[in-house]
Amino acid sequence: xxxxxxxxxxxxxxxxxxxxxxxxxxxxxxxxxxxxxxxxxxxxxxxxxxxxxxxxxxxxxxxxxxxxxxxxxxxxxxxxxxxxxx
Amino acid sequence: xxxxxxxxxxxxxxxxxxxxxxxxxxxxxxxxxxxxxxxxxxxxxxxxxxxxxxxxxxxxxxxxxxxxxxxxxxxxxxxxxxxxxxxxxxxxxxxxxxxxxxxxxxxxxxxxxxxxxxxxxxxxxxxxxxxxxxxxxxxxx
Numbered sequence: 198x199x200x201x202x203x204x205x206x207x208x209x210x211x212x213x214x215x216x217x218x219x220x221x222x223x224x225x226x227x228x229x230x231x232x233x234x235x236x237x238x239x240x241x242x243x244x245x246x247x248x249x250x251x252x253x254x255x256x257x258x259x260x261x262x263x264x265x266x267x268x269x270x271x272x273x274x275x276x277x278x279x280x281x282x283x
Numbered sequence: 284x285x286x287x288x289x290x291x292x293x294x295x296x297x298x299x300x301x302x303x304x305x306x307x308x309x310x311x312x313x314x315x316x317x318x319x320x321x322x323x324x325x326x327x328x329x330x331x332x333x334x335x336x337x338x339x340x341x342x343x344x345x346x347x348x349x350x351x352x353x354x355x356x357x358x359x360x361x362x363x364x365x366x367x368x369x370x371x372x373x374x375x376x377x378x379x380x381x382x383x384x385x386x387x388x389x390x391x392x393x394x395x396x397x398x399x400x401x402x403x404x405x406x407x408x409x410x411x412x413x414x415x416x417x418x419x420x421x422x423x424x
Binding site: 206207208209211241245248249255275277278279280281282283 | 332333336361372373393396397398399402403404415416
């Protein structure tokens with residue numbers, strides 16, 4: 198179990214209502230589950246999380262790898278909703 | 284020129300950055316501007332924001348094109364912040380020896396920018412609503 202920071206961007210920040218928060222979790226999937234529970238009052242939060250990609254300490258996480266990503270102490274998870282430049 | 288910032292973008296400046304290459308016979312430019320409607324809803328203005336890694340990501344997109352096409356000069360710039368209808372959001376310019384590669388490389392760069400560079404678009408509508416493009420609808424503009 199590690200204490201990590203989840204940082205939200207764009208639509209995820211909007212849905213969460215905060216820029217970042219701290220959670221205690223072992224894997225990325227655990228951390229996201231805790232976040233979903235905390236923000237269960239937001240109608241958009243879970244949906245946005247479901248279509249977002251993630252950075253762990255600035256490195257991209259592969260698709261469907263959330264269960265196998267074990268978090269270290271003070272890890273920063275970044276939630277990136279789909280990009281829409283141009 | 285490569286960059287992401289809040290200053291208004293200039294077609295002339297971007298063209299000037301790629302036009303002085305004697306080996307290039309074709310320059311293709313893409314200019315993306317803010318449109319007044321999206322999926323039938325009137326748009327009043329929009330706001331772009333970006334992740335701190337945005338310029339690294341933009342550079343990777345351009346370097347990929349340089350690796351695939353005979354690019355003799357290239358620029359890619361994207362604006363962030365609040366934009367009005369008609370404002371330029373993005374400019375890509377590619378100079379190559381012949382026209383075919385210029386079209387293809389420019390097309391690839393703008394498509395890759397839309398898909399892989401961490402920029403987000405928040406639209407405000409004439410009906411008072413708002414939307415994070417791609418995150419609240421599945422139709423990205």
